[in-house]
Amino acid sequence: MLYLKILTSMRIRCSRIVLYISLFLLVSVLLLGCTVIFNQKEVVMTPTPTPSSLTSAMPTEILGQSQTIQWFPYLTLNNWQARIETGSGYMNWQDPNFKIWNNPVTPGTDKIVRTYSQIERIILTIGKSPANTRTAGTYEEIVDKAIDTIRIKYPNLKEIILQPLAAGPNRTLCTIGGETVKTTENLPAIEDAIDKLVVKYNDVKKGLVPLVTSCSEFADSTGHLTIAGRINIAKQNDRFYGEGSTTSAS
Numbered sequence: 001m002l003y004l005k006i007l008t009s010m011r012i013r014c015s016r017i018v019l020y021i022s023l024f025l026l027v028s029v030l031l032l033g034c035t036v037i038f039n040q041k042e043v044v045m046t047p048t049p050t051p052s053s054l055t056s057a058m059p060t061e062i063l064g065q066s067q068t069i070q071w072f073p074y075l076t077l078n079n080w081q082a083r084i085e086t087g088s089g090y091m092n093w094q095d096p097n098f099k100i101w102n103n104p105v106t107p108g109t110d111k112i113v114r115t116y117s118q119i120e121r122i123i124l125t126i127g128k129s130p131a132n133t134r135t136a137g138t139y140e141e142i143v144d145k146a147i148d149t150i151r152i153k154y155p156n157l158k159e160i161i162l163q164p165l166a167a168g169p170n171r172t173l174c175t176i177g178g179e180t181v182k183t184t185e186n187l188p189a190i191e192d193a194i195d196k197l198v199v200k201y202n203d204v205k206k207g208l209v210p211l212v213t214s215c216s217e218f219a220d221s222t223g224h225l226t227i228a229g230r231i232n233i234a235k236q237n238d239r240f241y242g243e244g245s246t247t248s249a250s
Contacts, residue, residue: 058158059114060241061105062123063093063150067165067183070225072106074234077242080108090126091135094145096152120158122150123207126190127165127183127223139193147197147204162197163207164190165223166233174215181215183223208240 059079062068066086085092085100092098107113124146130137137145147160168174168184175181191209198206210233212218217229225233 058121059119060121060123061114061119061154062125063090064125065090065127065165067127067223067225068125069106071166071230071233071237072108074231076109076234076238078108078110079112079114081113082106082108090124090146091128091130091142093124094142094149096149101153116154117156119154120156121161122154122157122159123161123163124150125163125165126194127186129182129186129189132182132186139189140196143193143197144200147201158203160201160204161207162194162204164194164209166210166212166225166229169212169214171209171211174212174218176215176218176221179221181218181221181223183218208237210236 060077060081062072062080062082064072064082064084066084068082069084069086072082083100083103083105085098092100105113124143126139126143130139130142135142143162150160151157164187165183167187168181171187172184173180174184187209194206198204212225212229213232217226217232218224219226219229
């Protein structure tokens, strides 16, 4: 009898152990299933950022030149605006009292004009050489001074992007009417200055290097663009900045 009681007791205990194990496994499976479903919902609820959403996170003003105003109307990015100075362009941005700082800006596709304090990113375009305009200093020195002025004008700035004007296909020279297109000729010196300045400052970055597909996209030896060239350069800016990329250039 004692043997039977012991055997019965052991069976009861084994049954309880099996029951506990079964319940444990069942709960584990249910928790695993809930985790999978939860994660799936998370994936669905968190969309992949689009170019426009990446761009809208950083209100941008481009300090441009006559070539810039040609392609800017074809840009499709939101939160962008342009402040244009034709002629010597970037060389005048170093002067905090220059008239362009008080001129109206050109809004982008969203038609919203933002104040200095609302701008978080500046794209400074660089074109004519100091020698062409009889301006004292090198590319590096002039742009460096412009960077100082930009920091004063835009109190909430997060980054400054340095970008050449559109140059030749694959960085080659273009000629029109027997004259070399200035923007294609000046590119090597501009890129050299940019490379030095991005090393010097943590908040200064190398931007897009826009290149025409064909020399026929230039309208003159100064570097102004045809309609085809304007559309092409605008699309390049759309892709480069729409993808949120400021760490590498073409």
